[in-house]
Amino acid sequence: MITNIAIIDDEQLIVEGVKMLLSTEQSISVTITSNNGDDFLDSLRSISPQEFPHICLVDIQMHPMDGFELVEILRETYPELKIIILSSHYKSSVLGYMVKLGVSAFLPKNSDKKTFIEAITQVHKNGVYFTAEDHRLLLSYLNDSQKNKGLFNENDELSEREKEVVRLICKELTNNEIAEKLSLSPRTIESHRQRILDKIGAKNTVGMVIYAVVNGIYDLPFKL
Structure with missing residues (x-):
């Protein structure tokens, strides 16, 4: 089964690099690329059902619409879309906020190809890709009562x-x-x-899974 991917990043070099990285995978097809949120939303309205993305790779720091705003719109308008955040700012406060929005995975932009493919495969199959480092950062976030306020x-x-x-x-x-x-x-x-x-x-099943993991209700196999 082919996994349709959308890449949204305001750095064209990143878009082209990620697209090239994924181009050798027969089970993955990049059907939309965009440099800003507004253009991406326009593309979603006009794309054929066969090419509609299963997973969106979204950068956080974009202009004029940043990744946080785009994710909120996507969660509201296209709740079936799974979202993987691409970011250079991989820290607990960002992770906690995006979990609240129901994001499926978080990938640093310097991740290698194997990690990219594994994350896309797991998100398409299980709805979430959750690493040991994610778990550590979330626990750190949850243990900070000020930052944790409102996460769950x-x-x-x-x-x-x-x-x-x-x-x-x-x-x-x-x-x-x-x-x-x-x-x-x-x-x-x-x-x-x-x-x-x-x-x-929680917004969706992804948030429920994260809640279950951080509260010891369910043990998710982590990528160590």
């Missing part, structure tokens, strides 16, 4: 049933599969899913 809602503790549902969601089971495993109806599972998102304040 901590007022409502998840019930044991909800934690069980979260673990199965993290294992990529569908609502029907979870319902069958727990002897519940798919509609009940969907209600659980939405209630969990509301409780923890």
Whole structure:
């Protein structure tokens, strides 16, 4: 199966370099490149369904629309799109904020080809690519009460049933599969899913997975 990729970065050299890096992969097709958020959004409105991207590689520092603003628009308008952040500013405050928005992965711009391919493959397959360094930075962020404020809602503790549902969601089971495993109806599972998102304040399943990992509910295999 081909993974369609969009690359959005205001540095043309970065766009061309990443596109060239991915061009040798038969399972990856770069269908959109753009140097700013507005042009990219225009491209999404006009591109054919066959070329619509599965994953967007988004730079944070762009002008006039920065990566944070673009991600917020994409999450609202195209919630099915998975987003990988490309950034030279790989630090816990940025990581924490982007997790809150439901980003699937974070890649420093100096990552090697193997890491790029692995991240794209894992995000397409599992919805998230989470490294040991990401985990360390998130724990550091969460341990700072000032920065952590608002990342996840901590007022409502998840019930044991909800934690069980979260673990199965993290294992990529569908609502029907979870319902069958727990002897519940798919509609009940969907209600659980939405209630969990509301409780923890996550935007999507990616945020739920990150929440489960940092709170010890689920152990995700890390790239060490």
